[in-house]
Amino acid sequence: MTHIRSHLLAALAVAGFFMSAPAFAQSSACQEGQKILQERQGLIQQINKLTEGGKKKQIDPRSACSIFTKLVANGSAGEKWMTENKDWCQIPDQVVEGFSKDHKQSQTIKGNACQAAAKMAEMEKRAKQQAQQAQQGGMAGKMGGGLTGTLSIPKGAL
Template sequence: MTHIRSHILAALAVAGIFVTAPAFAQSSACQEGQKILQERQNLIQQVNKLTNGGKNKQIDPRAACTVFTKLVTNGAAGQKWMTDNKDWCQVPDQLIQSFSEDHKRSQQFKGQACGAAAKMAEMEKRAKQQQQQGQQGGIAGKMGGGLTGTLTVPKGAL
């Protein structure tokens, strides 16, 4: 996880090179790239919060899936923007390559996190079903229900 953060942060540092380029300030297309990179930086901060700066070994897969899904969406938009505006906004080839590698890693992490989240949801669903079955009368519930374990005595004269 720290490996991806270092690469993404390096990519953002390289992004600073073209942020100050004269063409960047002149084009609304270049400003759009700045928005994409800022959003990406915010998403990376969310990833850092999930890992508590690399201190947490356990990460909630559902939260990670959500953040990485947004990161992958942002990465796809970023790659498209970089390809479309490479010359006009003076985007360095090194940044494009680094961004592309980070995007691939984000996709892998998303797959792992969302897969784990799906397994957790399935396990929780099964546990809930078993709990409901257990509350329906134990063995009697498993045998079709209807048995309550009590016997009523008819009232009146025998």
């Protein structure tokens, strides 16, 4: 979890830099970058909500996968934007490098979260199938042992 928090802090620092850069407001291209970073900030806030409570709180992999998928898409757009507008918007090389590093870390975390979500879905599917099989087996037992091909005839006076 500490690597997620450091990732979030670095992303917020990048966003803070862009919002205070004087050349940022001079161009519509620079304003586009500001929109990307504001969206990123909102996604990071969602991740913070998932991780509230520290180490003892269990994080739902499906929620984490969903948010990190959006964060990775945002990071791809951010990297592309930075590459295209680095000079025009006066973005320092270290900011671009930090953003790229954070983006790669987001991709790794997304992969782990989505893999855990897929395993969780598979386990739930198996549990549901087993419950259905057990329920069907229970009904067969109540109806005389299921379909065995034999019919028991009552013994006694007819």
